[in-house]
Amino acid sequence: MLVRRMVARLLDWLLVLVVAWPLVHEPVLVVLCAAVYDALLLRLNTIGKVLTGLRVVGPASGLDHGRALARTLVTTALPGAGAVLVQTGLGWREPALMAGLGWQQPWVVVGEHLPVGFTGWLAPLLLVSGFAMLMLSAVESLDLRGTRTWHDRKARTAVIRLKVTQSRS
Template identity: 85%
Template structure:
């Protein structure tokens, strides 16, 4: 079950990356698109979960919007922010991201933007913080007890396998 869940998550992230990156070309906005995609489709079924035969279900009262958002923040926003922090800590030079963080200078020298990326302890802090969020996300996702991980227990959800209809 854990492998199916990880494959489903990877497929969902790849779908969002392939669709959103050419449109927005900005890591922070790609993460935002992934959060919106996950939150909106969680109550139905995401593309990755549909392909792997999984579905997120709530308690007997159903999967409320609050539970879906709680689950999405832990499963999508947390690792997404971690990935963005790692990219920035490594010196990612995406103009819109750097300008948004106040790290890009407006000069133009011989037709090229001169950027000032994070250096020293700021870069190290961003890199360590990003890796910490990614490790936390991985540990949290691997805390599987039956059909429920930690984020499922906190949101009151479970991931179940869809029954395959038998041909009669």
């Protein structure tokens, strides 16, 4: 079940990357798109969960917006924000965040990029914070008890495997 869940999450992230990256070229906005995709399709089913035969179910009272948002923040926004912080800490392309923090973009001189690196303590802080968020997300996802991880228990949801119906010929 854990492998199916991870494959479903990977497929959903790849779908969002393939669709959103060419449109926005901004990791922060791609993470936002992934969170919106996950929150909107949580009540129905995401493409990754359909392909792996999984479905998120809520309690008998239904899956309300608060539970869906809490689950999305932990499952999508937390690892996405961690990945963005790691990229920024490593000095990889992060145009809007770097500009917002006051760093200049690499200048293009005769077709060559001159790197503009981070100075001081901010880059290592961003890198360590990003790795911490990714590790927290990994530990949280591996805390699987039956069909429920930590975020499922907090949001009162469960991921179930759909039964495959075979047609008789």
